[in-house]
Amino acid sequence: MGQAENKTAYERVQAARSGKRPMGAYYIEHMIDDFVELHGDRRYADDPAIIGGIGYINHIPVTVIAMERGDTIEERMRRHFGCPKPEGYRKALRLMKEAEKFHRPVICLIGSSGAYCGIDAEERGQGEAIAENLFEMMGLKTPVISVVVGEGGSGGALALGVCDTAVMLENAVYSVISPEGCATILWKDASKAAEAAEHLRLTSYDLLQFGIIEKLIPEEGKSDREICSELKHFLLAEIGRLSKLSPEELLSARYEKFRKIGA
Amino acid sequence: MSILDGILGGRAAEQQPPRVCKKCGTEIPYRDCAANHCICTVCGAYFRMRAAERLDETADAGSFQEIDKKLRGKNPIGFPDYQAKLEKAESASGLNEGVVCGTAKIGGNDCGLFIMDSAFMMGSMGTAVGEKITRLFEKAAAMNLPVVGFITSGGARMQEGMFSLMQMAKVSGAVKRHSDAGNLYIAVLTDPTTGGITASFAMQGDIIIAEPKALIGFAGQRVIEQTTGEKLPAGFQRSEFLLEHGFIDMIEERPRIPYTLAKLLSLHRRNAAGA
Numbered sequence: 451m452g453q454a455e456n457k458t459a460y461e462r463v464q465a466a467r468s469g470k471r472p473m474g475a476y477y478i479e480h481m482i483d484d485f486v487e488l489h490g491d492r493r494y495a496d497d498p499a500i501i502g503g504i505g506y507i508n509h510i511p512v513t514v515i516a517m518e519r520g521d522t523i524e525e526r527m528r529r530h531f532g533c534p535k536p537e538g539y540r541k542a543l544r545l546m547k548e549a550e551k552f553h554r555p556v557i558c559l560i561g562s563s564g565a566y567c568g569i570d571a572e573e574r575g576q577g578e579a580i581a582e583n584l585f586e587m588m589g590l591k592t593p594v595i596s597v598v599v600g601e602g603g604s605g606g607a608l609a610l611g612v613c614d615t616a617v618m619l620e621n622a623v624y625s626v627i628s629p630e631g632c633a634t635i636l637w638k639d640a641s642k643a644a645e646a647a648e649h650l651r652l653t654s655y656d657l658l659q660f661g662i663i664e665k666l667i668p669e670e671g672k673s674d675r676e677i678c679s680e681l682k683h684f685l686l687a688e689i690g691r692l693s694k695l696s697p698e699e700l701l702s703a704r705y706e707k708f709r710k711i712g713a
Numbered sequence: 714m715s716i717l718d719g720i721l722g723g724r725a726a727e728q729q730p731p732r733v734c735k736k737c738g739t740e741i742p743y744r745d746c747a748a749n750h751c752i753c754t755v756c757g758a759y760f761r762m763r764a765a766e767r768l769d770e771t772a773d774a775g776s777f778q779e780i781d782k783k784l785r786g787k788n789p790i791g792f793p794d795y796q797a798k799l800e801k802a803e804s805a806s807g808l809n810e811g812v813v814c815g816t817a818k819i820g821g822n823d824c825g826l827f828i829m830d831s832a833f834m835m836g837s838m839g840t841a842v843g844e845k846i847t848r849l850f851e852k853a854a855a856m857n858l859p860v861v862g863f864i865t866s867g868g869a870r871m872q873e874g875m876f877s878l879m880q881m882a883k884v885s886g887a888v889k890r891h892s893d894a895g896n897l898y899i900a901v902l903t904d905p906t907t908g909g910i911t912a913s914f915a916m917q918g919d920i921i922i923a924e925p926k927a928l929i930g931f932a933g934q935r936v937i938e939q940t941t942g943e944k945l946p947a948g949f950q951r952s953e954f955l956l957e958h959g960f961i962d963m964i965e966e967r968p969r970i971p972y973t974l975a976k977l978l979s980l981h982r983r984n985a986a987g988a
Contacts, residue, residue: 565912567932567940572950575960577911577931584885585917589893604878605869605912605931612882626878626909627871635871651790651874660789662875705886709847711879712789712840 454655456670457621460644462653463629465621466601467563472674473532473600474501474516474559480675481682482507482514488548490541494574497538498529499566502545504554508686513549515542515610516559517600533566536579539609543583546590555593555689558610561600563628565609580609587612588708593692593700595685598622598654598663614704615688616662618654619677620669624662625652662711734758750967759924759967761904763806764813764830767863771971772826776818781848785809786841786873795872798834806832810841811866814849816858820975822982825853825860831905835867838910842870843880846914850887850898859897859978864915868908881913888917897981901970902929902952902961920977921961922970923952929961 457465465471478485478501485505490496501516519532526532534542542558549556565576587594596613602624618624627635629643632650636642651657654666665688667681692700729743732751736758746753750770751760768777785803788795803809811833817826827849829836836842846862853860869877888898900918904927911931915921923929930950938945948954955961965973 565931567937569937569941569943569945569949572930572932572937573954573958575916575958577929578916578960580912580931581885581914581916584882584913585889585892588882588886588889605881605909608878608881609912612885624875626869626874632871649790649792650871656790657875660875662879705890708879708883708886711883712844712873712876 453620453668453670454653458644459623459647459650459653460629462621463601463623463643463647466561466623471561471600471621472678473561474518476674477559477597477599477678477681478503478505478514478516480678481685482512485514488545491537491544493537493540495535495537497535497541499532499534499562500538500542502541504549507557507682507689510686510689511552511554512689513545513554513556514559515545515556517562517610519562530566532562533564534562534606534609535566535568535571536574536576539565539579539583542610543586546587546592546594550590550592553592555595555693556590557685558594558596558613560596560598560602560607560610561622562603562606563601564603565606580605583609584612588704589701591697591701593689593695594704595688595692597681597685598624603628612704612708614692614700614707615664617665617667617681617684618657618663619667619681620654622654623647623652624654624657625650732760734760752967759904759926761831761865763832764808764828764863767828768813768817768826771828771861771863771974772817772819773821777815777826778817779813779815780852781814781845783809784841784845786839786870788872789840789876790872790874792872792874798872802833806830808833810845811836811838812842812845814845816852816856819861819971819978822975822978823858824978825849825856825858826862827860828863829865831865831867834870836865836910837867837870837877838880839870839873839877840880843877843883846884847880847887850884850891854887854891854894854896857894857896857983859899859981860891861899861901861974861978862914862918863901863903864906864910865903866906866908866910866915868910878909881909884914885917888914892917892919895983897978899974899977901974902927904928907931907933916960922973923955923961923964924967924970925952925964927952929955
């Protein structure tokens, strides 16, 4: 229990949001060999908030779909701070379908304050794009592992979070609403976010205890490279385990994973 | 009016207070309002409908068999004051939770039917709402029944934290299984349909119908304005806007909806063409 209380919930929220924290691109660079990025949703545009592509994890071909906010201010503008637009979710689904066709496992890396919030996103069906991903991912006949590496912001995170195995880095958070949003609704005061963060039970420790995620990767006292290496190790083992299941067994276990939550 | 008598906050239709139109300010006796499909008799604006009222004008008389009526929300993350809020919502709405589920006939067609009710915590989805809708889709899949859902919701219920968010995935799984078995799902979107509900089963219907001028969207309007500093265009996130952008099949006036449902259900009768 000691580890869980090392930081307050809001300290973890701040760690998850930190500009210095590695996001999707870092994990691709350090876990995936021969990565080939694939662009576009074949419908409207390419969304720079989501990097999608294929490569090897050790010698196993995988599809990787990763949220990325960028490092410099120019890149952050271009990637609209890692908040995916509908075309980002549609690109993700296109690449997941491709993974299914070629029997490649899918690794989703989640880290974003949420789905992009704007007039254009609504015009192009932000809600529909997320809904379609939830629906299709429930039936995707290839293993899906989702890793929350930063902030898992609500429906925009869940759109890459319907999976066989849900993983969180220790200081990642995953929440139905931002602590600021929650504090605004409850007390009309966004500055009480720290209090709201405690109530929302959004830390990796909370969610592991609730059975909402299956695995927590510790960060305390570790370098980014060490964390990445541990994650890679876990992903390899999990891909090995999931790849032994028949598509029917895989989908049935995926259904039950979510079916039992709040049953 | 037997259904109304039972569910409307425990009071008979005669004892319901008059409704006041938000648009034109007219006070309308409850009976006149109900007889006019909960549409303002003066200006034609739509009132939000209670689940019982919707049921009364949608399902064939006496055909509705409610399931999981007693299922109630829990407080899975120990959120402060939530238990009291649930109790308050119960007594204010006369419901145990924000959705009513069951089997019914619409124009003689058997179906699974769920009706959300915004009088219970804005129809928000926690574990009870998610569980009830999931069970309905599972039951309908087992019986090869189509599902009709009347949707209104503020989104995932904050007070149940990630348990609420995960209901979006859970219900989506049940909708997918129902769909894969060749069954029809018609979603009827009513004012308001927002957040995680739009981002899950509201947009997963084979056919999506909306009432006129209903607010339907993912992000909240104030949030969009504050985040982007842009002024929202007229009619933004209304049914007409969604129809224009290709996200819903049709807009139907409220009194016509039961007839349209009956027609669509009939067209999809699984034994209709020997299928």
